[in-house]
Amino acid sequence: MPAIDRRLTLTQSELPVDTVLLARFLIGTLLVRETPEGALSGRIVETEAYPVGDAAGHAYIGATKRNGALFLGRGHAYVYLAYGVYYLLNVSSEHAGVGAGVLIRALEPLEGISAMQRNRRLQDLRGLTRGPGRLTVALDIDRRLDGVDLCQKGPLRLVRDAHAAPEIGVSQRIGLSRETDKPLRFYVRGNPFVSGPKSLNR
DNA sequence: AGTGCGATTGACT
DNA sequence: GTCAATCGCACTA
Numbered sequence: 001m002p003a004i005d006r007r008l009t010l011t012q013s014e015l016p017v018d019t020v021l022l023a024r025f026l027i028g029t030l031l032v033r034e035t036p037e038g039a040l041s042g043r044i045v046e047t048e049a050y051p052v053g054d055a056a057g058h059a060y061i062g063a064t065k066r067n068g069a070l071f072l073g074r075g076h077a078y079v080y081l082a083y084g085v086y087y088l089l090n091v092s093s094e095h096a097g098v099g100a101g102v103l104i105r106a107l108e109p110l111e112g113i114s115a116m117q118r119n120r121r122l123q124d125l126r127g128l129t130r131g132p133g134r135l136t137v138a139l140d141i142d143r144r145l146d147g148v149d150l151c152q153k154g155p156l157r158l159v160r161d162a163h164a165a166p167e168i169g170v171s172q173r174i175g176l177s178r179e180t181d182k183p184l185r186f187y188v189r190g191n192p193f194v195s196g197p198k199s200l201n202r
Numbered sequence: 203a204g205t206g207c208g209a210t211t212g213a214c215t
Numbered sequence: 216g217t218c219a220a221t222c223g224c225a226c227t228a
Contacts, residue, residue, distance in 0.1 A: 084222030133210045
């Protein structure tokens, strides 16, 4: 492993404990998926917070078989199957024993783009990782990665990267049937890889 | 053991 | 714009 990777991988202590702060913090950081064929990576450009006490959050009902990774303490992957079709990736937040997390909704592809194009069976760069179900296909993320520590060397990790502070937009979250009006979605204004309707991306 | 339901997407009218 | 696909899981009993 190159030493540079160890240096850049975010440590748990660098992550904000608070779910909403973490959702903002993750905008602009890199998500790196290590595969036998090489690294697939992208910059996080859209997130949603599912804080403690949020009735729309999967942890709201308490720890279960499915959502246990949300209770591992900040910086772990929580991966679940949505609609029986797509895997969605969350970064757990708060302290161990407290259930909450941040949904990763979109990436700007950086490394391994040709592999992502194969995984998605799609050439169009803009469509590769624009959306929470799409990015997991592009990066080959599924339930095998549930519970992985994103702050350690491994198959999936968070990496700090120097980046100009982007202008961050805030909106309600997408696709919910409850708690629909809370301003808990964060995105890079004007970034073409952000998902969602235009009305929420101003 | 049976039931109902999604933190989505792509295909189609 | 509408809508089906598809299945693990939580819940009821």
